[in-house]
Structure formats: C-alpha cells, structure tokens
Amino acid sequence: MTDLLELLRCEVLSGREQxxxxxxxxxxxxxxxxxVLAFAxxxxxxxxxxxxxxxxxxxxxxxxxxxxxxxxxxxTDAVREKAAHRGIPLLATHYDMFEACGRLYEAxxxxxxxx
Amino acid sequence: xxxxxxxxxxxTVHGNDFEHGGNVAxxxxxxLRELGIAPDSIRRLSIANFEAEMNVIMYARRAEFLFxxxxxxxxxxxxxEGPGIPDIEWAMQEGHSTATAEMRERGFGAGLGLPNIRKxxxxxxxxxxxxxxxxxxxxxxxxxxx
Numbered sequence: 001m002t003d004l005l006e007l008l009r010c011e012v013l014s015g016r017e018q019x020x021x022x023x024x025x026x027x028x029x030x031x032x033x034x035x036v037l038a039f040a041x042x043x044x045x046x047x048x049x050x051x052x053x054x055x056x057x058x059x060x061x062x063x064x065x066x067x068x069x070x071x072x073x074x075x076t077d078a079v080r081e082k083a084a085h086r087g088i089p090l091l092a093t094h095y096d097m098f099e100a101c102g103r104l105y106e107a108x109x110x111x112x113x114x115x
Numbered sequence: 116x117x118x119x120x121x122x123x124x125x126x127t128v129h130g131n132d133f134e135h136g137g138n139v140a141x142x143x144x145x146x147l148r149e150l151g152i153a154p155d156s157i158r159r160l161s162i163a164n165f166e167a168e169m170n171v172i173m174y175a176r177r178a179e180f181l182f183x184x185x186x187x188x189x190x191x192x193x194x195x196e197g198p199g200i201p202d203i204e205w206a207m208q209e210g211h212s213t214a215t216a217e218m219r220e221r222g223f224g225a226g227l228g229l230p231n232i233r234k235x236x237x238x239x240x241x242x243x244x245x246x247x248x249x250x251x252x253x254x255x256x257x258x259x260x261x
Contacts, residue, residue, distance in 0.1 A: 019201070033222035037162045038231050042154075050222045057137025058222070061144065061161035063154070086141070 003044065007103045008093040010068060014080050024065060027109055029101050032060040040064060043110065046065045047100055050082025051075040053082055060086045120129075122146060128171045130197070133221060135173045139163035141178050146182075147189065153258050159235040160255040162190050163212045166228040167193050167251060173218045174198065175248065177236040190238070190254035201247040207233070 004010065004024070012019065012038030030036050031050045040046065042063035048055055051073050059067055066089045069075065074092060075083075083090050093100055124146070126139045140161050147157045158254045164180075171178040175197030184192050200206045207229050215223025236253035243249040 022132050024138065030243050031222060032225050032227075034166065034225050034227035034231055037166060037226060039235065042158060048222075052221050054136060057140065057165060060137070061158070061165045065156055 003021075003107065003109075004068070004104070007102040008068065008091075008095055008100055010093050013069075013075070013090040013092055014084055015066070015087070018065070018087060018089045022065065023035060025035050026112055027104055028064075028080070029097055030081055031097075036064070037062055047097060051079060053079055055079070056082045056086060056088060056099050058090050060081075064088070065109060067092060068093055068100070120183055121186065122150070122182075124182045126180050126182065128168055128175070130172060130176045130182060132168045134188045136168050137165055139168050143182055147184075150184065152189070156189065156255050156257055160191070161233045161255050163232040163255070164191060166224055167191070167253075169223045170251075171195055171197075172216075173214060175225060178248075184257075187257050188238075188254050189257060190252065193249075193251040195250075197248045199247055200241075200243040200249055201245050203241055203243060231247050237248040 021096055024045040025041055027047060028040035028044040029047040031048055033036060033054050036046060036058050041060050043065060045058055045066045045068060045069045047070055048065045049070050051069055055067060056079060068091045072094045117251040125222050128139060143164055144157055144161045145259055175195035178195035181192045205211050211229045212226030218224030232253055237256045238254040240252045
C-alpha cells in the first residue's frame with residue numbers, strides 16, 4: 001500500500017487507519033461500475049473517475065477494499081460519509097486514468113492472467 | 116413461514132431513487148454475514164442484488180424485493196411495476212441497453228446488468244409483460260462446506 005501511495009502520490013481522503021498493513025490483491029480501473037462488478041477480483045483496489053455514491057456501493061458489494069479517484073476528482077461529503085460507514089478508504093491522485101494505470105503497471109503491478 | 120425458511124424479508128425500491136441505490140444489497144449482505152454464509156456466495160448474491168436494484172431505479176416505478184434463505188439456497192424475487200421488457204432475449208445480451216446519458220454518468224446503463232445477474236446466479240429466470248412490469252428471480256446455492 002505504501003507503494004500505491006508513493007507511485008500515485010495519493011492523498012488519503014478518508015480511512016487512513018484502515019490502510020495500515022493492508023495489501024491489495026491487485027488493481028482494477030473502470031468508470032463503468034458494471035465492469036467492476038463483472039470483472040474485478042475480490043481485494044482489487046479500484047481506480048475510477050466516478051465519484052458518485054454508486055462507486056462506494058460497487059466497492060462494497062464487489063469486496064473492493066479501497067478506491068482511488070483519478071484526475072484530481074473529489075467526492076462529495078455524502079460519498080465520503082457512506083465510504084466511512086462501509087469501511088472503504090478513499091484516496092485521490094492527480095494523475096489521469098491512463099498515467100495512473102501506467103505507473104502501477106510499470107512498477108510491476110501486472111494483472112492476474114485468466115487461465 | 117414454512118419450516119425450511121430460515122429468513123424472509125421484503126424490501127421496496129423506488130424508481131429514480133439513485134441516492135439509495137445499493138441499500139438493499141447492503142442490508143442483505145449484512146444479514147448473510149451474520150448467518151455465516153461463505154464470502155463467495157455473499158459476493159455473488161450482492162452483485163446480483165445491486166445490479167437488480169440499479170435496474171429498478173433506472174427503469175421501473177417501484178419494485179418489491181423478496182429475499183428468502185433456506186438451508187441450501189439464497190433466493191431473491193424482484194417484482195417491479197414498470198414498462199416491461201419487449202424483447203428479453205435482446206436485453207439479456209451484453210451491451211444491449213436503452214439507458215439514458217444520466218444513467219451512464221452514474222456508471223451504469225451499459226447493458227451489462229441482466230447478464231451480470233445471470234453470471235453470478237445458480238438459478239435465474241425472468242418474465243416480463245410490456246406495460247405492466249418485470250419479475251426477476253435469481254438464487255445462489257449455499258455451498259455445503261460454508
């Protein structure tokens with residue numbers, strides 16, 4: 001997780017205490033929540049440009065342990081409250097989706113291949 | 116209540132109520148966790164529930180979610196009052212959608228909802244009457260080792 005915070009120069013918007021000692025199973029990037037529900041693996045950190053409540057609900061049902069908002073986007077207080085209630089830390093990066101994914105990939109965070 | 120039913124609960128979801136979309140999935144997930152259901156079953160049912168909720172919010176006026184747990188099955192029946200689906204076979208194909216731009220801005224409406232529900236269910240059935248509504252039934256088996 002330290003890796004993620006440094007690679008994407010993340011700002012932790014909420015849930016910092018839940019990030020200690022936490023290791024994601026990988027990363028998944030999408031603005032389409034149905035794609036997250038269909039294809040993300042449990043334990044994947046979500047990178048998204050969608051800051052609505054639906055992003056938090058999606059993370060909750062898909063066992064996504066943390067959300068990184070790309071492009072410097074900020075969720076509303078209502079979204080932050082929902083995320084805190086569901087125990088999902090929220091992070092923000094100024095990198096856009098392409099560069100955020102590229103930085104993670106370059107650092108060796110390669111997706112788990114389908115058999 | 117039949118002796119086989121461990122838990123039964125009904126939820127109402129209203130059309131266009133984007134703010135509360137996801138609350139039924141969250142409530143059911145909490146109940147399943149309390150009952151010690153296997154995480155994979157919980158995740159699959161929760162995904163189906165959330166997609167079904169978003170479908171009601173996006174397309175119907177209202178719907179009842181009847182959630183039932185028996186010793187081997189978690190099932191949900193969603194009965195909505197809405198426009199109905201004229202061509203179910205068409206709607207069941209990935210990418211087929213009648214969603215508006217607003218729905219897409221919220222991260223849904225890409226034509227993946229019904230396929231996602233079917234993919235995450237062990238039992239799936241849909242019936243629809245145009246002008247009246249749609250009834251969707253899906254269920255996830257409880258694995259014996261859970």
